Amino acid sequence: MKIIVPAVLLLTTLVSSAFAENWPSWRGPDNQGISSEKNLPTQWSADKNIAWRLPMPGAAGSTPIVWDDHIFLTSVADNDLILMCVGTDGVEKWRRVMGSGNQDVRGDEGNSAAPSPSTDGKHVWAFFSNGSLACFDFEGNEIWQIDVQEKYGEFDIQFGLTSTPVLHNDKIYLQLIHSGGAKVVAIEKATGKEAWVTDRTSDARLECEHSYASPIVYAGEEAQFLLTHGADYSIAYDLETGDEIWRVGGLHPPGRYDVTLRFVSSPVAKDGMVIVPSAKRGITVAVKTTSKGNITDKKEFYDWTHEVTPDVPSPLILGDLVYLCRENGNLIVLEKDSGKQLYEERTNRIRHRASPVYADGKIYLTGRDGMVTVVQPGREFKILAQNELGEAIAASPVISNGRIYLRTFDALWAIGSE
Structure with a gap:
């Protein structure tokens, strides 16, 4: 029997598909934590506005990609470390140990x-601690696999190397920042072969030598670089050669160094x-992408300094405002150009990891207890909704x-809808 699809239905499907947006890395399409999707739910609960729920084989704090x-998404399954592929219908397609x-x-x-x-739409890359x-x-076919510790040295870091590699063009970049000899590595994404590796020098001491942050790639018209973050510095590297372009330090509280x-x-x-955020009780600084050399305390390269850092959640830039979600759930909003604080308000007083x-x-904004607080952006604070699932969460929303x-x-x- 021939099935005739009404033209209006077909057009609606095509338009919907054309405007659907993928989420290829943990912070989204441009590693900004920003989506252009519309008509999203504001309110939900464990039994409201839920399309489906798929139990996981084990816990994980990693953010899925779509x-x-x-x-x-990555997960543990008993003692195994696995990469899973799930359909948007909520059915598992495959898993690989x-x-x-x-x-x-x-x-x-x-x-x-x-x-x-991370994914480029054809392949997916996964990394474990x-x-x-x-x-x-x-389809779940392995293209290549390497042991990063075997190639670049055993990880010496208190809570495990949890940094997410960043994918850009034909390379995947890793920051291996720990006490065993910090390195920055570029890997050819198609083969797993080393493109370049460079030692990441720092005068950090003890636990300050460790980092649980992830690198980012900036590709603006005025500057392009890989930015690594940890061991007291943010350091920018040339994407093709690994040469250091600039670094900024001085991120710990002035006058006292906490190891x-x-x-x-x-x-x-x-x-x-x-x-640039820093560690607990530290500062947040805004610096220019066109910086050169060691810019620590060189005012011409700074836009502003703020005396509070989010500590765990990463910052968000929207228009002319910067949003810092603190570890305790407080939301700080700053003017992007001046760094002037507009407000600090309480959302959900629980640890925030996402x-x-x-x-x-x-x-x-996602709390560790699973509550997601939905906030209106802008210069005035307003909570639109608070939604609970009743399950612990450390991953960021997708x-x-x-x-x-x-x-x-x-x-x-x-x-969302089924």
Whole structure:
């Protein structure tokens, strides 16, 4: 029997598909935590506005990624470290074991499946805290796999190397910042072969030598670089050669050096400005993307300095404002050009590990208890909704194809219409 699809229905489907946006890395399409999707839910609960819930084989704090009808995420399964592929219908497509020997961190804080995967729409790359780095196609066929610890030295870091590699053009970049000899590495994404490696020098001491942040790539008209973050410095490198371009330090509280302060929050860069967070009780600075050399305390390269840092969640830049979600759930809003604080307001007074995400005129802030606070962006503070799933979460929200995806320690949730 021939099925005739009404023209209006076909056109609606094509338009909807054309405007659907993928989420290829843990901070979204441009590593900004920003989505252009519209008509997203503001309110939900465990039994309201839920398309589906898929139980996970184990816990993880990694953020999923989405490309068309494929969702990729890392997890533990007993003692195995696995990459999973799930359809946007909530059905698991495949899983691949990339290693074993999971290590739980500080009880409920996380484990070896903390780094998030990345995709270019044809392949997916995944990394685990044990050093396993691999590339798969969308059918789950392994293209290559390497042991990063075997190639570049054993990781010496208190809570595991949880940094997510960043994918850009034909390379995937890793920051290996720990006490065993910090390195920055560029890998050819198609082959797994080394493109370049450079030692990452620092005068950091003890636990300050460690980093749990992730690198970013900035590719503006005025500057292009890989920015690594940890061991007391943000350091920018040439994408093709690994040569150092600039570094900024002085991020610890002035006059006292705390050897336990390690970086967790990752920087964000947009429109010629880099927002550089630091460690707990530290500062946040805004510096110019066109910087050169060691710019520490060189005022001509700074836009402003703010005396508070988010510590764990990464900053968000929206228009002329910068948003800092503190570890305690307080939201700080600053003027982008001047750094002037407009407000600091309480949202959900619980640990916040996830980074803020913006879409559809709303900012989503995710607490460790699973509550997502939806905030109106702008110069005045307003909570639009607070939504609870009742499951712990450390991963950041993911937005794609009209849905919000939340990866709790127990399950993957698709929020939106069925």
